[in-house]
Amino acid sequence: MEKISGKHILVVGATGGIGSESARLLKSSGANLFLMGRNRAKLLALAEGIGLAEQQCFAVDITRPNEVESAAHVIHREIGQLDILINSVGVGIIKPIDTLTYDDFMQSLNVNLIGAFNLLKAFLPPMKVQKKGLIINLPGVLGKTPMAGAAAYSASKYGLQGMLKSVREDLKRTDIRITNIFLGGTDTAFWDTIDMRVQRDKFVSAEEAAKAIWFLCQQPESGVVSELVLQPFNHQAI
Ligand SMILES: NC(=O)c1ccc[n+]([C@@H]2O[C@H](COP(=O)([O-])OP(=O)(O)OC[C@H]3O[C@@H](n4cnc5c(N)ncnc54)[C@H](OP(=O)(O)O)[C@@H]3O)[C@@H](O)[C@H]2O)c1
Incomplete structure (x- = not known):
């Protein structure tokens, strides 16, 4: 198993439920x-x-390529290349x-798909030079199987999966890993604005989802x- 300690890891979406729990775990493991x-x-x-220090934080809207590029420039200047990029x-x-x-x-596509593309364009090139790295994305179960009401979300997440599978082919001659996580319902603020009857107490917890990322x-x-x-145990869609 690879060690987390000392690895240069970027968590994007770090203020979210899964991102913040992942950041906590990874920091406590010495990343x-x-x-x-x-x-x-x-x-x-x-x-x-x-x-963490303020210099380790980047306030960026990932739908804006120039903001992502500027942050990547600062990070790369300091550490050369990321070992692991986590897009949450x-x-x-x-x-x-x-x-x-x-x-x-358009908002669904911009954030969930184009945002992920902007991250790849900014952080993949130095990984390609070293031929090493790990890129983790979270297309979710709705990026693999449909649900009523999910036309926009699934379009963005199926697109994300398709893009990453294709990039994986581009990277075949390198040791750059592309890992996709398909989470079912996970209890975070993600659900606060969704008008749908769900049993959040039966969902995967953000802590458990973060442990999966930590493991990966x-x-x-x-x-x-x-x-x-x-x-979630009671709702296995795949
Ligand atoms: N929760 C679930 O049931 C579930 C299931 C399957 C897959 N997923 C996927 O897992 C990932 C994390 O979800 P979560 O449950 O942790 O959701 P969350 O708590 O709502 O977190 C979402 C994160 O995305 C950030 N964000 C949104 N738009 C952004 C933008 N334009 N630029 C930069 N950051 C932006 C949010 O920042 P702000 O704090 O600024 O809003 C927040 O940090 C998402 O990709 C989601 O689709 C979630």
Whole structure:
């Protein structure tokens, strides 16, 4: 198993439920951690809570390529290349097609798919030079199997999965791993604005989802975990 200690790891979406729990775990395992998210105040509060410096935080909207590039430039200047990029950014717009608007659809694609593309464009090139690295994304179960009301979300997450599978082919001659996590319902603020009857007390906890990410950061040197599925026990969609 690879060690987390000393690894340069960026958690994007670090202010979210899964991102913040992952950041806590990875820091406690000795990672050299960087945090990225939209909200500077939330990022700084998290950083202070887990013992990171302000310089390790990057307030970035990942739909803006120039912001992502600038942060990547600063990070690469300091450490050369990331060992692990974790993209835990996502927006969940769950509405039936009748009420789903053009803006809903575009926002889903912009954050969940184009944002992930912007991260790849900024952080993959130095990994390619070293031919080494790990990129973890969270397409989720709805990136693999459909659900009513998920046209926009699933379009973005199926797209994310398709993009990453294709990039995996591009990277075949390197040791750069692409790992996709397919989580089912996980109890975070992601669900606060979703108008749907769900049993959040039966969901996977953010802590358990973060432990899966922590585990994936230590996958064996000789192999790759290309996919991991973790779903609530009472709702196994895959
Ligand atoms: N929760 C679930 O049931 C579930 C299931 C399967 C997959 N997933 C996926 O898991 C990932 C994490 O979800 P979560 O449950 O932790 O959700 P969450 O608590 O809502 O966190 C989402 C994170 O994304 C950030 N974000 C949103 N738009 C952004 C943008 N344009 N630029 C930068 N950051 C942005 C948010 O920042 P702010 O703090 O600024 O809003 C927040 O940090 C997402 O990709 C989600 O699709 C979640």
